[in-house]
Amino acid sequence: DADVTQTPRNRITKTGKxxxxxxxxxxxxxxxxxxxxxPGLGLQLIYYSFDVKDINKxxxxxxxxxxxxxQAKFSLSLESAIPNQTALYFCATSEWxxxxxxxxxxGTRLTVL
Amino acid sequence: xxxxxxxxxxxxxxEGEDFTTYCNSSTTLSNIQWYKQRPGGHPVFLIQLxxxxxxxxxxxxxxQFGEAKKNSSLHITATQTTDVGTYFCAPDYGxxxxxxxxxxxxxxxxxx
Numbered sequence: 001d002a003d004v005t006q007t008p009r010n011r012i013t014k015t016g017k018x019x020x021x022x023x024x025x026x027x028x029x030x031x032x033x034x035x036x037x038x039p040g041l042g043l044q045l046i047y048y049s050f051d052v053k054d055i056n057k058x059x060x061x062x063x064x065x066x067x068x069x070x071q072a073k074f075s076l077s078l079e080s081a082i083p084n085q086t087a088l089y090f091c092a093t094s095e096w097x098x099x100x101x102x103x104x105x106x107g108t109r110l111t112v113l
Numbered sequence: 114x115x116x117x118x119x120x121x122x123x124x125x126x127x128e129g130e131d132f133t134t135y136c137n138s139s140t141t142l143s144n145i146q147w148y149k150q151r152p153g154g155h156p157v158f159l160i161q162l163x164x165x166x167x168x169x170x171x172x173x174x175x176x177q178f179g180e181a182k183k184n185s186s187l188h189i190t191a192t193q194t195t196d197v198g199t200y201f202c203a204p205d206y207g208x209x210x211x212x213x214x215x216x217x218x219x220x221x222x223x224x225x
Contacts, residue, residue, distance in 0.1 A: 035215075040122070042201060042217035043156065058212070090155060101146065101158040102203075102213065 003027045004105035006091050012111045019078040021108045023091030029103070030096040032074040034058075034066060037088040037107075046089075049074055050096070081112040117204050119216030127224050132189040134219035136202030143207030145185045147176060150218070151198040159187075192223050 004025045013019055023032065034046040045058030047066040055066060063085060065077045078085055088109050092102040118137045126132050136145065144163040148156040160169055162178035162185060169176045175188045185204075189196055199220045203213040 033212075040217065042119075043215040045212060045214075048212060092156075101161065102156075103158065104155040107155050 004091060004093055004103055006089075006105040006108050008108060009106065010109045012113065013081055014113050015082055017081050017112075019081050019110065021076045021089055021091075021110070023074045023076070023105055025072050025091075025093045025103075025105075027093055027103060028071075029093035030071065031094045032068065033092040033094075033102065034064075034074070034076045035090045035092060036060060037090060043090065046076065078110075078112075081110075083112045086110060086112045117202060117214055117216045119202055119219060121219055122217065123220050123222075125222045125224065126192050128194060129191050132192050132196070132221055133186055134200050134202075134221075135184065135186050136204065136216055137184045138204055140183065140206065142182050142185075142204045144205045145178060146203040146205070146213060147185075147187055148201045148203060148215075149198050150201065154198075156201060189221075192221070194223050194225055197221060197223050 007022045030051050033048045035043040036046055037043050044060050046060055046064050047058050049055050049068045052068050067075050088107050090107050091105040094100045094102045120135050124132055144161055146161045147159040149159055150156045160176050162176055165182050166180045167178040173190045177186045187200055199218040201218045202216045205213055
């Protein structure tokens with residue numbers, strides 16, 4: 001959805017570099033998520049945030065960190081990128097109420113050489 | 114942790130044939146959502162099922178939630194090339210987190 005934007009859309013980097021992926025939303029949603037998608041493995045939750053002061057680890061948080069700068073902004077960092085972090089990364093948002101639909105950004109394709 | 118099994122992983126059909134994907138959980142679900150991801154695209158919400166035995170339809174798509182709220186299915190009647198993509202189920206197990214656990218998806222290809 002155009003209401004959820006991600007930058008950059010594509011990134012190639014080298015092993016050991018620090019990388020930041022950014023997500024912005026204009027939907028006014030409280031909840032934001034970062035997912036990783038690998039071929040054949042579906043979507044794996046990295047981190048999620050229920051509001052600016054609330055950050056939680058997901059299934060695969062090791063090697064990643066996040067920052068919720070504002071209700072509308074949620075960034076994902078790879079402190080020291082490694083090749084097996086090569087994947088497609090999606091940001092998503094949802095309303096405060098549990099169990100509501102998630103709206104995904106267009107994704108960032110990250111390649112770590 | 115909770116896991117969901119989605120089958121089949123891949124399905125190739127001739128245009129006009131029907132298609133079904135199944136999502137099975139070992140534990141009772143609070144609700145379940147379905148998403149579609151077109152090739153090169155991002156997941157897009159299709160529907161949410163909440164009640165035991167619930168059936169919902171969207172044109173040629175029929176979604177069902179099992180009586181025990183442990184399984185769900187998505188059936189497409191008379192597939193079209195526009196149906197191509199990966200279909201994910203996303204169960205919600207409830208609780209304070211309310212996070213979804215996405216299945217691995219069923220990738221549908223449709224031969225014209």
